Amino acid sequence: MNRLSTSDLTQIAEHLYGMTGFFVTYRDHHGTPLSLRPEAPSHPGTLLIENEWPVLKKTPLLYTLKDGTAYLFLDVPEQGMYRIGPVLLQSALFRAHIQDEAYHQFYKALPRTTENRLIDCAHLMYRLLHGEALPKREIEQQSDIQEAEIPLVADAPSHTGVTAYRKAWQREQQIIDWIATGQSERLATTYSLPAYGEFGTLARHQPLRAEKNLLLGTVLLSARAAIRGGLEPDEAFSLSDRMIETIEAATSIAELRNRHVRITVSFAEAVKELQALRHSPHVLAAIRYIQQHLYEPLSVSSISQAIHVSSNYLSVLFKDETGLPLARYVIRERIREAKRLLRSSDDSLLTISNKLHFSSQSHFSQAFKQTTGETPTHYRQRSEF
Numbered sequence: 059m060n061r062l063s064t065s066d067l068t069q070i071a072e073h074l075y076g077m078t079g080f081f082v083t084y085r086d087h088h089g090t091p092l093s094l095r096p097e098a099p100s101h102p103g104t105l106l107i108e109n110e111w112p113v114l115k116k117t118p119l120l121y122t123l124k125d126g127t128a129y130l131f132l133d134v135p136e137q138g139m140y141r142i143g144p145v146l147l148q149s150a151l152f153r154a155h156i157q158d159e160a161y162h163q164f165y166k167a168l169p170r171t172t173e174n175r176l177i178d179c180a181h182l183m184y185r186l187l188h189g190e191a192l193p194k195r196e197i198e199q200q201s202d203i204q205e206a207e208i209p210l211v212a213d214a215p216s217h218t219g220v221t222a223y224r225k226a227w228q229r230e231q232q233i234i235d236w237i238a239t240g241q242s243e244r245l246a247t248t249y250s251l252p253a254y255g256e257f258g259t260l261a262r263h264q265p266l267r268a269e270k271n272l273l274l275g276t277v278l279l280s281a282r283a284a285i286r287g288g289l290e291p292d293e294a295f296s297l298s299d300r301m302i303e304t305i306e307a308a309t310s311i312a313e314l315r316n317r318h319v320r321i322t323v324s325f326a327e328a329v330k331e332l333q334a335l336r337h338s339p340h341v342l343a344a345i346r347y348i349q350q351h352l353y354e355p356l357s358v359s360s361i362s363q364a365i366h367v368s369s370n371y372l373s374v375l376f377k378d379e380t381g382l383p384l385a386r387y388v389i390r391e392r393i394r395e396a397k398r399l400l401r402s403s404d405d406s407l408l409t410i411s412n413k414l415h416f417s418s419q420s421h422f423s424q425a426f427k428q429t430t431g432e433t434p435t436h437y438r439q440r441s442e443f
Contacts, residue, residue, distance in 0.1 A: 068094065070140075074183070081098035081099070082140060084134075085138050085139055112131055118133075118180040118184060119131040120197055121201065129141055129143035134187055144168055145171050146171075270306065276322065288329065288332050293328070338379065340375060344365055345387075348387065389425050392425075407419050411423075
């Protein structure tokens with residue numbers, strides 16, 4: 059293969075991003091980066107793998123992290139290395155709430171994909187860079203994931219009390235809200251499950267039955283949330299029936315891995331598709347933009363610029379389709395997010411109002427009471443019980 063010029067390297071990266079949406083970074087053998095746009099976001103965890111790239115032989119390397127983030131490294135013969143990613147694997151299962159907003163924004167920015175699609179990408183790039191096909195389907199894979207052995211329910215400590223159930227209720231309300239509003243991306247990146255054995259002790263001697271019971275509860279919860287979000291009951295229960303059949307047919311816990319996330323995301327996607335039918339593309343784009351930028355300054359002007367329409371056109375169209383002025387809708391969504399923070403964090407009212415760009419704490423409290431009928435302090439106290 060002939061040596062690739064800087065222009066060639068740039069065009070390959072741009073074409074790959076255009077086809078897949080994957081971020082692409084390039085460094086030569088001396089570690090000097092090539093200026094490419096868009097620039098890949100950096101993991102908030104300040105990972106060693108982002109700064110010190112692995113030494114490759116010839117085979118592409120797929121590196122996955124325990125949070126579901128993945129990177130694909132590809133050798134450019136005698137020149138350097140491409141890194142594709144970070145991406146977020148659709149199989150990712152998150153076991154803890156992500157309260158740090160830096161992580162929220164990072165995961166939102168990542169394209170979601172599968173390992174198979176990354177492997178397909180590796181084969182395509184390998185043929186392009188080496189002029190030949192990879193000899194085998196498999197590529198080298200590394201991971202920082204260390205799977206801990208799952209204890210039997212009978213072996214789990216019997217300390218479940220009010221705190222655990224209170225947290226479970228808070229988590230449940232959060233999931234219901236995200237399904238009802240079609241926020242599948244947020245569900246996929248912040249879903250939290252009870253620790254194995256924390257609940258469902260009636261089936262403690264039958265681990266598979268216990269896992270199925272938890273999944274059936276997730277299906278019911280998700281279906282009702284989707285109906286609240288506007289999905290027709292018949293459609294919601296039809297989707298439920300198909301999921302229940304699959305769950306009951308499973309013969310091992312391994313077959314049910316990550317099923318909780320997939321169930322909630324499937325119902326949220328159904329709500330999202332319904333929203334797409336209800337609203338014009340411009341209004342839907344505005345709604346999505348608002349949901350993804352609640353922690354940033356938002357105005358009619360900034361939203362209309364982001365989706366490339368005039369402010370007057372968007373204001374009229376949005377009010378006609380939703381029944382709310384655009385500015386009022388933004389406040390409603392900020393209050394919805396504030397309720398989540400009040401339930402799941404220890405942030406002060408001042409911190410929450412600053413995070414969500416209210417002009418003052420008093421403005422936040424006034425808007426909260428106008429929207430919900432109670433003060434933020436009362437809401438937090440009530441949600442603790």
